[in-house]
Amino acid sequence: MRNDENSPLSAKELETYFSEDYLYFGDVVKSPEESDREAGAIWKLLSLKQGTPVLELGCGYGRITNRLAEKGARVTGLDISPILLKKAEADAAERRVNVEYVPGDMRSLPWRDRFDAALLWFTSFGYFDDAENERVLHEAACSLRKGGRLLIDHLNRFAWLRDKSPTCEIVQRDDNLRIDIMKTDALTDRINWKRIVVRDGCVRRMRFSFRQYGFPEYDRMLRNVGFDAVEAYGQDGGAFTPYGPRIVVVAHK
Incomplete structure (x- = not known):
């Protein structure tokens, strides 16, 4: 059975979720040091060099x-949110x-045969x-x-189901709060996210939902669209294990 909470996101909902509130709490969620480390891992995983043309989707x-x-x-970076792109x-x-x-x-991308590497991080x-x-x-x-090469970084659903679902996380910056309530729908393999932002005396509510995939599903989809080899890694390019928080997939065209 499907309901609105469990349905895929519309373009408008994505734009609402990735708004100024998302930007405001960004550096609390991901420190500059973490971002530096992740960029270094991506550089190695995609075998990047000086001058390599790279596309980041959802940048x-x-x-x-x-x-x-x-x-x-x-x-080149592509995103649906004008607020985030301006920043x-x-x-x-x-x-x-x-x-x-x-x-x-x-x-729907405007480029064909342009890049040597792309990522969804x-x-x-x-x-x-x-x-879709x-x-x-x-x-x-x-x-x-x-x-x-295409790189995809995502939650490891095995670890998430064991350790995290359902869960509630609170992020604070100054006197403002972001409250996330997350649970997994086992019938659809989607994580459904309710977000409440309490900021500057206002309360805003929004939803977020995304599909989780295991490596065999990534492998099948990526080969269906023209990739020849698909590899699995753990967080930041380490060895993949069922217990790690992330799955990183690298596909070669």
Whole structure:
């Protein structure tokens, strides 16, 4: 049985979720040191070099994108949120790096055979139903040249089910709170997220939902859209285990 809570997100809901409130709590959730470490791991996992053309889908406020540009990659970032893209552009200017930021939907990309690497980092995959999620992978594959690599970083559903579901997390910045209530629907393999933001005397509520996949499902989908080899890693490129918090998938075209 399906309900609104368990249904895939619309483009409008995504834009609402990835809003100024998301940006406000960003540095509390991910410290600059964590972001530096993750950018270094991505550089190694994708075998990036100076001048490599890279696409980040769901780039948000440029937390990773701008760091890859600092390391020397030629980076393009796409996101559906104009608020987050504006912050990404401002951060790129402050860091004195040249990044192309493009507003858009990852289900329909304007590029073909342009990039040597692409990434969907920090659970930026699975927002839609299965057909549209596979469409995202198809579009990513089409944007890559032959020999290109796609990286996906996501929650490890085995560890999540054991340790985290259902759960409640509270993030505080100054006197403001972000409250997340999360639970897994076992029939659909979706994590459904209720978020309450208490900020500057106002209360805002929104929802978030994404599909979790195991490695065999990633392997099947990625091969369906044109990738030849698919590898699994753990957090930041370490060995994958059922007990680790993340699954990192690298696919080769």
